[in-house]
Amino acid sequence: xxxxxxxxxxxxxxxxxxxxxxxxxxxxxxxxxxxxxxxxxxxxxxxxxxxxxxxxxxxxxxxxxxxxxxxxxxxxxxxxxxxxxxxxxxxxxxxxxxxxxxxxxxxxxxxxxxxxxxxxxxxxxxxxxxxxxxxxxxxxxxxxxxxxxxxxxxxxxxxxxxxxxxxxxxxxxxxxxxxxxxxxxxxxxxxxxxxxxxxxxxxxxxxxxxxxxxxxxxxxxxxxxxxxxxxxxxxxxxxxxxx
Amino acid sequence: xxxxxxxxxxxxxxxxxxxxxxxxxxxxxxxxxxxxxxxxxxxxxxxxxxxxxxxxxxxxxxxxxxxxxxxxxxxxxxxxxxxxxxxxxxxxxxxxxxxxxxxxxxxxxxxxxxxxxxxxxxxxxxxxxxxxxxxxxxxxxxxxxxxxxxxxxxxxxxxxxxxxxxxxxxxxxxxxxxxxxxxxxxxxxxxxxxxxxxxxxxxxxxxxxxxxxxxxxxxxxxxxxxxxxxxxxxxxxxxxxxxxxxxxxxxxxxxxxxxxxxxxxxxxxxxxxxxxxxxxxxxxxxxxxxxxxxxxxxxxxxxxxxxxxxxxxxxxxxxxxxxxxxxxxxxxxxxxxxxxxxxxxxxxxx
Numbered sequence: 204x205x206x207x208x209x210x211x212x213x214x215x216x217x218x219x220x221x222x223x224x225x226x227x228x229x230x231x232x233x234x235x236x237x238x239x240x241x242x243x244x245x246x247x248x249x250x251x252x253x254x255x256x257x258x259x260x261x262x263x264x265x266x267x268x269x270x271x272x273x274x275x276x277x278x279x280x281x282x283x284x285x286x287x288x289x290x291x292x293x294x295x296x297x298x299x300x301x302x303x304x305x306x307x308x309x310x311x312x313x314x315x316x317x318x319x320x321x322x323x324x325x326x327x328x329x330x331x332x333x334x335x336x337x338x339x340x341x342x343x344x345x346x347x348x349x350x351x352x353x354x355x356x357x358x359x360x361x362x363x364x365x366x367x368x369x370x371x372x373x374x375x376x377x378x379x380x381x382x383x384x385x386x387x388x389x390x391x392x393x394x395x396x397x398x399x400x401x402x403x404x405x406x407x408x409x410x411x412x413x414x415x416x417x418x419x420x421x422x423x424x425x426x427x428x429x430x431x432x433x434x435x436x437x438x439x440x441x442x443x444x445x446x
Numbered sequence: 447x448x449x450x451x452x453x454x455x456x457x458x459x460x461x462x463x464x465x466x467x468x469x470x471x472x473x474x475x476x477x478x479x480x481x482x483x484x485x486x487x488x489x490x491x492x493x494x495x496x497x498x499x500x501x502x503x504x505x506x507x508x509x510x511x512x513x514x515x516x517x518x519x520x521x522x523x524x525x526x527x528x529x530x531x532x533x534x535x536x537x538x539x540x541x542x543x544x545x546x547x548x549x550x551x552x553x554x555x556x557x558x559x560x561x562x563x564x565x566x567x568x569x570x571x572x573x574x575x576x577x578x579x580x581x582x583x584x585x586x587x588x589x590x591x592x593x594x595x596x597x598x599x600x601x602x603x604x605x606x607x608x609x610x611x612x613x614x615x616x617x618x619x620x621x622x623x624x625x626x627x628x629x630x631x632x633x634x635x636x637x638x639x640x641x642x643x644x645x646x647x648x649x650x651x652x653x654x655x656x657x658x659x660x661x662x663x664x665x666x667x668x669x670x671x672x673x674x675x676x677x678x679x680x681x682x683x684x685x686x687x688x689x690x691x692x693x694x695x696x697x698x699x700x701x702x703x704x705x706x707x708x709x710x711x712x713x714x715x716x717x718x719x720x721x722x723x724x725x726x727x728x729x730x731x732x733x734x735x736x737x738x739x740x741x742x743x744x745x746x747x748x749x750x751x752x753x754x755x756x757x758x759x760x761x762x763x764x765x766x767x768x769x770x771x772x773x774x775x776x777x778x779x780x781x782x783x784x785x786x787x788x789x790x791x792x793x794x795x796x
């Protein structure tokens with residue numbers, strides 16, 4: 204893995220569900236040290252893009268490269284072993300286990316030494332003192348934080364988060380943004396699929412806008428949020444004009 | 447080395463994934479274990495042999511507890527693996543009556559055949575990622591197919607060397623396990639069963655409290671989440687499936703070594719349901735509860751049927767329905783968790 208080359212790449216991803224085009228010729232390049240937000244209105248294809256990247260869905264055509272290795276046809280668990288860490292839109296930490304057991308399950312036995320981002324997240328999210336607490340007793344935002352921490356346990360090269368701040372209070376959202384920025388500053392490449400613009404402003408360096416399954420725009424946060432057409436699709440104006 | 451073994455074993459006693467993790471419970475379990483070990487001193491060979499019979503189903507039940515209770519995959523066909531081990535043992539051990547090692551060779555062959563069948567069958571189930579609710583149907587079909595097939599093996603073409611499969615009359619004259627002139631019958635067989643069962647309970651308790659056991663429970667709770675932590679869920683499930691089949695095979699071996707016969711009826715529908723009932727009535731995610739209940743229900747059905755009661759199975763079935771209605775987590779687990787909820791929560795967190 205070269206330090207400067209792309210760590211995660213998608214080339215011409217297409218995915219249809221019956222007559223619905225969920226992903227249309229998506230090209231996407233993420234470099235190491237980058238923190239990218241993927242945004243778009245409901246139904247823009249964010250979730251499909253996420254599923255394609257992690258392997259829950261296979262594309263009809265196109266390819267996905269992780270650290271330069273073609274993982275398009277690899278099972279999800281193999282992508283994780285190749286250095287992809289991820290969390291879901293709905294919180295899926297193990298509620299029947301304690302916090303410690305959740306983290307232990309995330310270890311997968313492979314690595315002896317815990318990755319630095321993992322240790323950073325443990326302390327930043329204040330999980331160290333909660334190891335013996337049943338996960339079901341955690342607050343909503345703490346569960347999200349637990350899941351992010353779990354995704355970091357195996358020292359991934361790329362962290363892929365699907366709406367990590369869904370349902371969080373503004374304070375909790377900003378705290379999450381802060382921690383993600385710190386992790387990124389320490390050298391972790393991060394992709395966040397999100398539609399909360401306040402969070403995107405707080406966290407992102409670069410933004411990819413999806414609309415109707417295709418890449419609509421790409422650029423820095425400032426460029427993207429200044430664009431009239433991006434605002435328009437967020438407010439549904441483009442769709443109205445089309446009608 | 448000792449340290450590497452001692453720590454997991456200690457977790458087997460104190461770990462959170464079974465009942466009885468505090469000293470009073472250990473004391474009770476130790477007393478029961480000692481009770482079983484000294485029981486032959488007060489009992490006839492016949493009585494000891496009967497008790498051995500109630501105990502010998504425990505490995506099969508423990509396997510189903512792992513697979514279903516801890517792993518979330520219900521198999522309705524564990525008796526198929528029980529039968530395969532028993533039949534293969536009978537064929538191999540029966541063909542070398544003069545060899546000192548024939549019964550051990552038979553044991554290995556029986557377990558090996560069981561493991562192979564489970565690996566092949568499980569491969570298609572788990573690698574095809576079939577929906578969880580289909581697995582009990584597929585495994586039941588396996589048991590019933592085997593039942594039908596074994597029933598058709600009455601002819602002379604179904605003779606392997608000196609051993610005939612025997613159709614619905616089954617295979618008879620299966621030798622008991624032997625070592626250096628000692629034949630495991632009566633008291634010796636009783637001790638064999640007690641020791642096998644005790645070792646399995648201790649070993650499996652340690653296993654469910656290890657990291658691998660943790661992964662199994664993680665898959666039960668959320669298979670996709672677990673896959674996306676880098677685990678090959680198909681392989682983990684296949685492993686447990688084969689392990690549970692081997693445990694069924696151990697019961698099958700003990701059964702034929704105990705009674706010296708086996709018939710296709712061990713894979714009938716009613717027999718296929720029994721392990722599910724033992725495990726469900728006990729509380730499926732507790733090895734100790736499952737072991738206790740398997741012993742008690744085996745004792746009950748034996749007593750009922752030997753007293754000439756035709757309704758033994760009906761009574762056991764009614765028991766299952768009652769448990770599902772009033773204590774769906776299992777009778778023994780319900781009893782073990784009778785402590786006040788508040789105290790339990792604090793106790794678990796501490």
